[in-house]
Amino acid sequence: MNYDGIVIGGGPAGIFAAITAARQGSRVLLLERNDRLGKKLLITGKGRCNVTNNCSAQEVQQNTPRNGRFLFSALAAFPPEKTMAFFEENGCPLKTERGNRVFPVTDKAISILECLQKELRRAGVTVKTARVKQILAEAGIVTGVRTQNEVISAKWVILATGGASYPTTGSTGDGYTMAAQLGHTVVPAEGSLVPLETAGQDAQDMQGLSLRNVGVKLLNAKGKVLYKDFGELLFTHFGVSGPTVLSASCHLKGDGCRLVIDMKPALEDSKLDERIQRDLEMYKNRAMENALIDLLPRSMIPVVLRRLEIDPTMQANSLTKQKRRALVELLKGLSLEITGKRPVAEAIITSGGVKTGEIDPKTMESKKVKGLYFAGEVIDCDAYTGGFNLQIAWATAYAAGISACKNGV
Numbered sequence: 421m422n423y424d425g426i427v428i429g430g431g432p433a434g435i436f437a438a439i440t441a442a443r444q445g446s447r448v449l450l451l452e453r454n455d456r457l458g459k460k461l462l463i464t465g466k467g468r469c470n471v472t473n474n475c476s477a478q479e480v481q482q483n484t485p486r487n488g489r490f491l492f493s494a495l496a497a498f499p500p501e502k503t504m505a506f507f508e509e510n511g512c513p514l515k516t517e518r519g520n521r522v523f524p525v526t527d528k529a530i531s532i533l534e535c536l537q538k539e540l541r542r543a544g545v546t547v548k549t550a551r552v553k554q555i556l557a558e559a560g561i562v563t564g565v566r567t568q569n570e571v572i573s574a575k576w577v578i579l580a581t582g583g584a585s586y587p588t589t590g591s592t593g594d595g596y597t598m599a600a601q602l603g604h605t606v607v608p609a610e611g612s613l614v615p616l617e618t619a620g621q622d623a624q625d626m627q628g629l630s631l632r633n634v635g636v637k638l639l640n641a642k643g644k645v646l647y648k649d650f651g652e653l654l655f656t657h658f659g660v661s662g663p664t665v666l667s668a669s670c671h672l673k674g675d676g677c678r679l680v681i682d683m684k685p686a687l688e689d690s691k692l693d694e695r696i697q698r699d700l701e702m703y704k705n706r707a708m709e710n711a712l713i714d715l716l717p718r719s720m721i722p723v724v725l726r727r728l729e730i731d732p733t734m735q736a737n738s739l740t741k742q743k744r745r746a747l748v749e750l751l752k753g754l755s756l757e758i759t760g761k762r763p764v765a766e767a768i769i770t771s772g773g774v775k776t777g778e779i780d781p782k783t784m785e786s787k788k789v790k791g792l793y794f795a796g797e798v799i800d801c802d803a804y805t806g807g808f809n810l811q812i813a814w815a816t817a818y819a820a821g822i823s824a825c826k827n828g829v
């Protein structure tokens with residue numbers, strides 16, 4: 421069997437690029453190293469798959485802190501509304517939730533994958549299990565690929581091997597090696613949307629505690645605010661995680677950063693002070709460790725008292741005004757020193773990848789090797805949570821699929 425083109429990687433970007441190219445009339449071979457497609461797709465959105473964000477192309481760019489501008493043309497040609505239309509028209513109804521996050525109405529990622537697989541079959545894409553080792557090129561033009569046991573010729577190749585996070589899903593960074601072999605610059609991979617490690621014992625003492633509706637600020641060593649958010653945060657055995665922390669991680673720069681949590685963002689200092697005074701009056705004969713139970717989650721009380729050097733057994737009515745003020749200050753700004761990110765393997769997204777300056781942003785074609793295209797997370801672009809990363813996969817895959825065909829049907 422002769423193929424016009426080969427797509428390497430059966431994740432969302434690879435599958436969608438293959439469908440797009442095949443619908444244009446190309447004979448397409450999709451090679452996936454796992455014995456099934458879309459292993460990572462199935463765990464997206466906690467198994468529900470936040471497939472895109474119901475917003476404009478411009479808003480997707482604004483939510484892509486790393487190389488968002490590179491995506492201008494791809495998103496203009498394939499914005500979220502086209503993603504939604506694709507799934508709806510092909511038998512997978514969607515719904516929009518808080519923050520414009522779009523999910524399949526079934527609340528199951530498998531519905532998205534099944535829809536894509538049906539379209540792969542309908543478009544006539546050949547799918548094979550094989551791990552590609554090398555992309556072959558002669559005189560700067562793609563000629564095919566080498567897998568572990570054969571050489572397959574093609575006029576074009578789309579590299580869609582994903583990043584280096586969650587490697588058990590198959591995304592182990594193979595694409596970086598293959599792109600580098602062909603002369604591409606690969607920006608070193610690190611985690612983005614990744615939990616953060618903190619100094620000391622405090623986070624560990626509160627592990628398992630999930631806070632809702634808190635204010636979160638990430639500050640650099642000079643005290644400059646790098647990121648500000650409101651929402652959920654989770655304490656873990658190594659530090660902090662949860663949606664606000666994952667988003668903050670995209671902005672972490674340099675040593676000495678701190679995460680500052682406002683436990684009571686709805687209350688000004690004076691109101692919080694009044695509230696604390698009421699609690700202390702109500703529980704005046706209790707020990708301090710039992711007097712804050714209405715104000716704070718139980719596992720946080722020992723941490724707060726330790727920080728303020730308040731004896732937990734001290735009676736509530738003995739608390740000095742000065743210590744009470746310090747309590748207000750602490751609850752409005754519980755500061756944790758960040759010591760680093762968790763490893764890239766634990767990150768939702770890989771930051772880094774094939775340098776965008778070496779890719780034509782309209783066609784996703786390599787500026788170094790003719791007939792080589794890129795799609796999805798293998799490119800050095802990454803966005804916040806909210807369906808934006810999958811939208812990048814769909815849009816870049818569409819651009820690559822359309823232009824690869826033009827190159828050689």
Ligand SMILES: Cc1cc2nc3c(=O)[nH]c(=O)nc-3n(C[C@H](O)[C@H](O)[C@H](O)COP(=O)(O)OP(=O)(O)OC[C@H]3O[C@@H](n4cnc5c(N)ncnc54)[C@H](O)[C@@H]3O)c2cc1C
Nearest residue numbers: 429431432433453464465470552581582590796797807810
């Ligand atoms: C836990 C988790 C939850 C997430 N939730 C969301 C969400 O709800 N919404 C959202 O927008 N984004 C989410 N993401 C991010 C999203 O999953 C990725 O952005 C997306 O999967 C990238 O698609 P891709 O096709 O580029 O790469 P991948 O999905 O990583 O697919 C790459 C494929 O290439 C294959 N491959 C790799 N090397 C080779 C090789 N040498 N030969 C053949 N095949 C190879 C891999 O096995 C893999 O199947 C989540 C990520 C994680 C980890």
